[in-house]
Amino acid sequence: MDWIMNYLLKNYREMAAILLSTLSTSCNDYLNVKSNMELETIESLESLELLMDGSQFMNFNVNSFGEASADDYWLSENTFQAQNEIVRNIYTWSHNNYLHNNDWAKGYLPIYHANLVIDRCKKEQDKLNTEERWRTVYGTALFFRAYQHMCQVFTYAKAYQEEQADHDLGVVLRLSSDPSIASRRATNRETYEQIAGDLKLSLAYLPERSHHPMRPSKWASYGALARLYLSMNDYNHAKLYADSCLRISQNLLDFKDTDGLNINARFPIPRFNKETIFYAQLTTSQPNLNPNVGLIDTLLYQSYKENDLRKLYFFEDNDDGYVSFCGHYTESQNLFGGITVSEIFLINAESCIKLNRVQEGMEWLNKFLANRYIDFINLNFSTKEEALNMVLEERRKELVMRGLRWMDVKRRNAAGEQITLRRKIGGSQLSLSPNDSRFALPLPLDIVNQTNIEQNTYD
Template sequence: MKNVIKQCQFYGILIFVFPLFFGACNKYLDVQSNKNQVVPKDLIDLQQILDGAQNINLNFCSIGEVSADDYFLKQRVFDGLSEEGRMFYTWENPVYNFNNDWAKAYIPVYNCNLVLDKLKGIERTALNKDDWNNVKGSALFYRASQYLSLVWTYSKAFNEKTSSADLGIVLRESPDFNMKSERSTVSQSYRVILNDLLEAAELLSEQAIHSMRPSKLAAYGALARTYLSMAKYDSAYYYADKVLSVKHELLDFNDATLIDVKSSYPLARFNKETLGYFELVTINAQIGINYANIDTNLYQSYRHDDLRKLAFFKVNADGYVSFKGSYSGSANLFGGLAVDEMFLIRSECLVRLGNVKSGLNDMDYLLTHRYKTGAYLASNFNNKDMALDFVLEERRKELLFRGLRWIDLKRLNQEGKQIYIKRVVNGKEYGLRPGDNRYAIPLPEDVIKTTGIPQNPV
């Protein structure tokens, strides 16, 4: 019993059971759950677990965005944070406990493992094979997606020379609470993520009935962003290209029937660019729209005719700027997969692989949909390094607050970009240098104490 309690604490105090998994799914999908059912027994039950959006789709880690460099806090806002919140903002490695990103992320991991475990008892037949494949593929996709969010947050960037020794995440492959929790290596973490996604891609249909459910294209998109974060640019290109060969339609920010750039939240939830819908967890107040102010230099880097400057940002009465451009259509931050990200991945990879012209063609296609009609001038860089800098700048400007900047900082610094980020609080400068151990955010203290797994190095 003591071991069960410890593992429950690791998972985030999982005292809710099957009936509570379904809170949000009916809002998005035409699915009904049987509230009287406690133990899942068939494919319908398992699919309903995976359709529980609140516990499956809305748990991507956001503490990396808290630690990244796209925003700053005014002094009075900083002063109003908890001690833990202030220390995260200044990269001082707080000692913290439940409730947190780690606990939130392992809820869908548990649910997916429960589904995969119960699926072993359901025979795959000619009549049920499509539903069976979708359940297994979805569970693998969701588990891998959460593992990716976790390893980006709590581990160092993938490095061929050190990844077999660097601390990864806890890889749970069973819902059994009595199984001991152990930290894998970064290499092992990525291996499991890639294996899950590759198998999911084989099982899932090309298009899902709703973007809250995964598809083959979403799995390809997740593979593209996984390989990009590993700096494996040929593989990242391959999977981004597989997505874009089927789905490449972008939102035109000039189309007032789709986007009112002056509205409070111009970009609709489930818009046509969405490949797979996720949101970042909302427990980290620092990046809330009422608190976070966009980095001034970043905001000024948008040109006057760039419609993202209107669609993504609100200029407040105090002159500071806040973010409003989430693909959630609300204050919640979108962390899912979208077509624009695939163009940016393919463009970056093409440039890195030496095909500068094709890479810039992708950028031109994206940016003509973002600038006022006729205002965008095609990019013209003969120098590979200049072209890459241009693509990376646009990547940052396009993908704000999607849970991507923290891992981008890690991988780019590992390649020699030497990005030094800093914050000034009460006249004191706090900084984070490339390669600093604090790029691997510390694990919650209650997890360390209850499981005995090692903490990240200071």
């Protein structure tokens, strides 16, 4: 029996009990789920809805290993030495023989829950054709399965390259709740096609907007598809879905509106704000991502101009002269791992410019930046290269600490850029060169040993 699914199945009753006890208190009771309901089976529609509304499992398990490996932050020497071996290895891109419980396993927990719902819904084809609640819960499960597979492939596989997609390893695609089906690693092509297929299918079942951003919607599926195709450097499809997403809503936070933001708060940006298309959080497994531990890269911080309001709302000064990040869309120290309107604006701008629609791309960028700068004057560039560089610079500054930088570096290097990541540890300088095999992080050693799935190999 497959180890990953066997573990989840064996612990399912315990997880269900935890789910029911935490649903009524998590996220300000956003769903008002009663904690005294019993979930003895998953046969009823109500139990399926409860399972998908379990935010602690479904929304808070986005992989954090990629962000911990990226270069938006750094650790002081004393802080680095104080971390455990796993954290130090991830920070230094070392081969990391870590064991369960970890981000890999946590990422498959919502996938398993989603598969339970999908398998049950498939037995109710008549209801899927006619009843809105059945349709919505089915679409919700499809979205969650796709979103988590996407987060996993961004972390544990090489960047998508069309000519190598049939040979490069993707991730384990779990498409059934049956634990007896052995896990195997799909190719990158199979992985990306499955993710895209689930998201596209979910569009037929989800409402255009959900009652709460923790619940998936067509708006969220369009946004996830735009992100997915951008990661593949497929700008035609990235723009197609970015446009579809923004047709539903283009509401941006205006950083000049002090009524919408609280500069005096520890975390100034409110949770569940109008920019939030889909709300998720990165796992808390990496203490180096805590704003009390990780420090923002100095050159990145210096790239924010004085009239850039993100410099005010995203960062706080420390006593040591460095800065920490406080601009989480979670209104807490937890890192945001969802989708926002600002991300989709930037996907659209970049895709337009890559498709030689430079003027259109600049219109999207200017509209976005007018909500981030004081006394903003529209930008205009004479060359495609200048426009693209500006979009990429603004993307880096807007999406800092969102769990996207690792994917961004990989896909840009796959397209021919030469981005090298660097760390300084003591007197040593470490570097991760473009397209280095270590950009595909290792799978947990115990899972590899027990399931015989292929491990990533390193030069």
